[in-house]
Amino acid sequence: MSDLKKKTDSVAESPSRDVFEGRNPSQSEKDWAEQTLGPALEKSPERPIGRATGSNLDENGHARFSTISNVPIRRLYTPADLPEDWSYDQHLNYPGQEPYTRGIHATGYRGKLWTMRQFSGFASPEESNERYKFLLAHGGGGLSVAFDLPTLMGYDSDHPFSEGEVGKCGVAIDSLEDMEILFDGIDLEKTTVSMTINSPASILWAMYLAVAEKQGADWKKISGTLQNDILKEYIAQKEYIYPPAPSMRLVIDTFEFGSKYTPRFNTISISGYHIREAGSTALQELAFTIYDGVEYVEWSQRRGLDVDEFGPRLSFFFNAHNDFFEEIAKYRAARKIWYRLMRDRFGAKNERTWLMRFHTQTAGVSLTAQQTQNNIARVALQALAAVLGGTQSLHTDSFDEALALPTAQAAQIALRTQQIIAYESGVANTIDPLGGSYFVEKFTLDMEKGAFDYFDKLDAMGGMVKAIEKGYPQKEIAEASYQFQKAAEAREKVIVGANEFIVEGQPSDTLYIDESVGEAQTKKLKALRSRRDNASVQRALDALKKAAAQEPKAGENGNISPVNTMPFIVDAVKAYATVGEICDALRSVYGTYEESAFA
Incomplete structure (x- = not known):
């Protein structure tokens, strides 16, 4: 030889x-x-x-x-990497045709660009309102609301648990009054709004609907997205309040309510973003996120809802990380998988139910506190991957977010990044420009197969809620995160500016939120409680508790719906009950959840 x-x-x-x-x-x-x-x-x-x-x-x-x-x-990747039975019609097909590998719209971005939806919210409703108007004036196509930690956890700004956290990681919203200020001067019938809220999602959504109604907007015309994905909270982000079963009941209530009254509003954004931020691999993000979607559909069907009624309003939210081609393959595989699940597993007949629509955000976890301006390049590459993968809307992180909430200048650079991709790069001029790449097609197939392998394991456990209770997805993510951290510390994975090409001492101006926000919100709450009709508030809260206590009953075609909690939450919100008061009413019925330790 x-x-x-x-x-x-x-x-x-x-x-x-x-x-x-x-x-x-x-x-x-x-x-x-x-x-x-x-x-x-x-x-x-x-x-x-x-x-x-x-x-x-x-x-x-x-x-x-x-x-x-x-x-x-x-x-090297060549035709030999594709299966012998690989065919254009079966695995790719044309844009807007199943299995939607090449996108859900026949014209791609030639017909309509993705929505440039910048995630923003900080300090008081007044300050966040100014930032929203700034973003819209500079070409933003939609808004995405970040709430502070007390709001996310269902506490008012004057609660002892809220001390030191009011307005720090998002905007503080305590009542309908705050929501009115937040969207003052912004036409909600013409502006799409996404809200990143989960355990108290139905409450904040009710406030949003009440504000829209006060503006004279038609609920049937408003559009936007409610995150409302409680499963990923148990898996990754840990901002839960109630145990899984009643939390799922609240989510399904929003599905039912939304399909009747807000047909253009997405009542959930099934979120892989936070799963990836917790350290998962791209495949784990894909598999656990889509299987969360499976769980929501199954719980809805047990309630007696028709998948073709609520299915078209299910949306997804993915991370855009640093590995360019891996991310693109992930998005393409996601569309194929969802189509197969909706058509074959759930028997959906409505073609709109087959379509996966998703928002993307660049990877916050990839941003470095060292040499923060390097993050501009990272975000640009991540955003480009999301666009080449066919996202419907996109948020680009600001370069200074590893240090603090973004300054106005950093937020503007992040938005300009999207605009340069859209108007200068040429990538939006043709549909799925990477389609047919041997590398991308092989990775897309591998992602699809790997996801279905995970689905088999989750099915065997009895579904995602059971898997969460066993700690399975949590352990999978923790192990992946550990392995990446080991590789980074050994410098087997290069992080420019953090473990290689290091330059010491590069200060950056940051946005600082002081304690005056908490003080102002506390004064506002005191004034609100003194002038509202507190008897009406108590009646609304009592009615909500009674509705929440009703359990579904077994029926011929599954479980008969209990009384839907959404109308009662809307009534409480309109009476100016606060987020904390409404959450406390539900806590008194459902209790709270504490995660068990998993070996």
Whole structure:
């Protein structure tokens, strides 16, 4: 055997370096490997991107290339990487046609650009209202509301648990009065609004609907998205209040209410973003997020709801991380998977139910506090991946968010990043420009298969709620996060400016929220409680508690709906009951949840 042949065979010993294993290469590819690749490797061996130790080397000491999720990457992708039965019509097809790999709209971004929806909210409703008007005036296409921690956890600003947190990570909203201020001068019939709120989602949504009604808006015309994804809270973000079962009941109440009264409003954004921020791989984000969607559909059907009634208003929310092609493959696979699930598992007949619509946000967890301006480049690449993956709306993080909430200048740069991609890069001029790439198509297929493998495991556990109670997704994410951190600390994964190419001492101006916000909100609450009709508030809260206590009953076609809590929450909100008071009423019925320790 020639030395060149030995060299080529040694290359084939490692799947991460192999151009043959598990494939059926053409003769021309074999000739390339022997005549061109072999001599090139002999002259100049490949080197790992990070430090040449551990996971960056295979068992033969060769460089090992992998994605940020540690998925091995071949050096070359050709038709031999696709299954023998791979066909354009079955696996790709045309844009707007099943399985929607190439997008859900026939014209892509040539017909309509993605919505540039910047996530914002800080300090008081008055200050956030000014920021919203600033973003809209500078070309933002929609708003996305960030709430502070007390609001997310269902406490008023004057509660002892809220001390030191009011307005710090988002806007403080205590009552309908605050929501009125937040959207003062913003036409809710013409502006799409997304709200990142979960446990108290139905309460904040009721406030939003009440404000829209006061503006004279038609509920049937307003559009936007309520995050309302409680499952990912138990899995990753941990901002839950009630136990899983009653929390799911509240979510399904919003589905039922929304399908009747707000047909253009998405009553949930099933969120992989926070799963990825907690340290998951791209595949885990994809699989756990979509299976959360499966769980919501199954609980809705048990309530007796028709999937083709509420299904078209289900939406998703994904992360855009640093590994460019892995992210694009994830989005493309997501559309294929959701189509298959809706059509085959749930028997949906409405084509709109088959369509996965999703929002994307660039990866906050990827931003570094060191050399913060490097984050502008990271965000641009992540946003480009989301666009090439076919997102319906996009938020680009500001470069200073590893340090604090963004300044107005940083928020403007983030928005300009989207506008440059949209109007200068040319990527929106054709539909799915990476379709047909052997690398992208192979990764899309692998993502799809990997997700269904996870689905089989979750089905065997009895669904996502049961899996959460067993700690399964939490442990999977924790292990993935640990492995990435180890690789970063060993400098096997390069983080520019943090573990390589380090420059000391680069201060940056940041936005600081002081305690005056909490003091102002406390005064506002005291004044509100003194002038409102407190007897009406108490009657509304008592009626809500009575409705919340009613359990669904078994019926011929599943569980008969209990009294829907949404109308009672709307009544309480209109009486100016506060977020904390309404959550306390529900706490008195449902109790609170504490996560168990998992081995």
